[in-house]
Amino acid sequence: MKTENRRSALLGRKRYKRKDVSKEKTAALGIDDLFALKTSDDNHFYAVHERYFSDDKVACPACGSTKTRCSKVVKRNFKDILWDKPSGKDEEEKKFRVVDLTFYQRYLRCDGCNNSVFPEPIDFGDKGCRYTNRLSDDLADGTFRFSYKKVCDYYGVPASTASIGPIMRRRIQYRESLLLPVSTPQRLGIMEVVFFRESRPIVYALRDDGVYCLDILEDSPEETVLTFLRTLDTNEVDTVFIDPVESIRSAAATAFPGANIVVSDECLLRYARNAMLEIIHSDGKRFPVKFKDAALTMQDKHLQSDFERQQIKDGMESRPRLKSAYERHQAFMELLSGDWKTEDLEKWVDALPDDLPGFDPLVDVIDLFKQEISGYLELEEKPPDFYPTALQAVCEAFRGMPHCIFDVLRARCFLTIAYDTIEENGEKYRLGIHTTRLTQKMNEISNNIKEAREYGL
Numbered sequence: 111m112k113t114e115n116r117r118s119a120l121l122g123r124k125r126y127k128r129k130d131v132s133k134e135k136t137a138a139l140g141i142d143d144l145f146a147l148k149t150s151d152d153n154h155f156y157a158v159h160e161r162y163f164s165d166d167k168v169a170c171p172a173c174g175s176t177k178t179r180c181s182k183v184v185k186r187n188f189k190d191i192l193w194d195k196p197s198g199k200d201e202e203e204k205k206f207r208v209v210d211l212t213f214y215q216r217y218l219r220c221d222g223c224n225n226s227v228f229p230e231p232i233d234f235g236d237k238g239c240r241y242t243n244r245l246s247d248d249l250a251d252g253t254f255r256f257s258y259k260k261v262c263d264y265y266g267v268p269a270s271t272a273s274i275g276p277i278m279r280r281r282i283q284y285r286e287s288l289l290l291p292v293s294t295p296q297r298l299g300i301m302e303v304v305f306f307r308e309s310r311p312i313v314y315a316l317r318d319d320g321v322y323c324l325d326i327l328e329d330s331p332e333e334t335v336l337t338f339l340r341t342l343d344t345n346e347v348d349t350v351f352i353d354p355v356e357s358i359r360s361a362a363a364t365a366f367p368g369a370n371i372v373v374s375d376e377c378l379l380r381y382a383r384n385a386m387l388e389i390i391h392s393d394g395k396r397f398p399v400k401f402k403d404a405a406l407t408m409q410d411k412h413l414q415s416d417f418e419r420q421q422i423k424d425g426m427e428s429r430p431r432l433k434s435a436y437e438r439h440q441a442f443m444e445l446l447s448g449d450w451k452t453e454d455l456e457k458w459v460d461a462l463p464d465d466l467p468g469f470d471p472l473v474d475v476i477d478l479f480k481q482e483i484s485g486y487l488e489l490e491e492k493p494p495d496f497y498p499t500a501l502q503a504v505c506e507a508f509r510g511m512p513h514c515i516f517d518v519l520r521a522r523c524f525l526t527i528a529y530d531t532i533e534e535n536g537e538k539y540r541l542g543i544h545t546t547r548l549t550q551k552m553n554e555i556s557n558n559i560k561e562a563r564e565y566g567l
């Protein structure tokens with residue numbers, strides 16, 4: 111390859127002549143600005159840029175001078191995709207072919223600013239990517255709904271983990287550019303969901319007819335959260351429901367200085383439930399109840415039968431720590447289902463035995479976020495009944511998603527699923543994605559991936 115490159119460099123631009131260009135192959139390739147050369151192999155295209163044959167000078171990107179000349183030609187190999195034009199009769203059935211594309215890219219030397227050497231600009235393939243942009247986009251679109259490996263198998267290209275990042279990034283940027291501006295809600299929320307041990311904040315709007323998710327953020331440092339919050343209208347937000355995380359509190363306070371920043375009972379109950387689940391997983395092995403996570407975290411009065419109640423009692427006998435955690439959790443849920451004050455939470459904390467460190471995060475919240483909890487109690491309008499259920503469904507949908515890198519996770523949830531929109535003063539805005547649709551679509555994607563469903567178009 112080296113020798114060939116040098117030879118072509120020595121031959122300069124005249125290695126190929128116009129008569130070497132194949133009209134048919136150029137048309138079949140169909141990439142603007144590229145001329146395909148005559149070859150006998152139908153599945154391998156060799157191409158040069160159309161300016162290869164013209165006298166047009168490429169301007170130097172450093173100084174703008176057009177005193178540039180070819181210094182070498184570098185062979186770049188891409189995988190590319192060709193789609194058959196629909197024949198008209200059967201438009202449903204689209205056919206494609208993955209082909210090799212070798213592009214002779216010229217490197218130019220600028221005489222205007224000495225020694226500056228640069229490749230001629232192209233727009234069908236990104237730097238460092240071995241797929242053409244159009245193939246890359248097809249792969250990315252598939253990966254929004256299926257596993258990357260499945261999609262690559264379908265197209266017959268290698269599924270290297272190194273290639274997924276650049277492929278997705280390009281498509282994500284494009285999809286992001288299509289997003290409408292957010293319609294700022296009066297009631298905003300930031301909740302952390304756990305995705306493979308990483309906490310990812312989700313920003314949502316609480317509206318009269320449901321919870322609408324706006325975006326998922328990579329992590330919780332103040333800067334990341336603040337960057338998102340600054341895209342909203344400061345004056346519109348009057349209440350922010352936060353998860354008790356210092357960086358989230360301070361980002362919310364900075365972005366919305368006039369708003370009530372509160373920690374709701376939904377959040378306290380979620381923290382209590384997570385603590386209880388942790389203890390169930392450590393102390394409740396082989397617990398004699400079906401669906402023990404659900405059975406042991408719901409209020410006793412909502413259990414299906416006395417039989418189940420008895421089973422729980424029996425199971426607790428040999429598990430004293432689990433029993434004590436269960437009782438404290440039940441007491442907490444009972445407390446929050448009635449009228450309560452922050453002092454009641456403190457009494458609950460005081461009655462907590464020392465051997466249940468699983469509840470420590472909740473104890474810290476009660477201690478450190480007193481003001482936000484009081485703020486919640488003072489709210490004139492409390493969140494509607496659907497609120498805790500909607501948020502729990504979101505947490506569970508994330509728990510069910512197979513592992514993937516953050517960019518893919520975000521793209522699958524927030525750049526693929528349609529947004530609900532609203533028109534204000536003749537402009538369209540996005541409300542977010544209603545949790546019912548978000549969780550339903552997320553569960554569909556999870557199933558596509560888990561059941562290794564066949565990928566089709």
Ligand SMILES: [Zn+2]
Pocket residue numbers: 170171172173174175220221222223224226
């Ligand atoms: Zn220059």
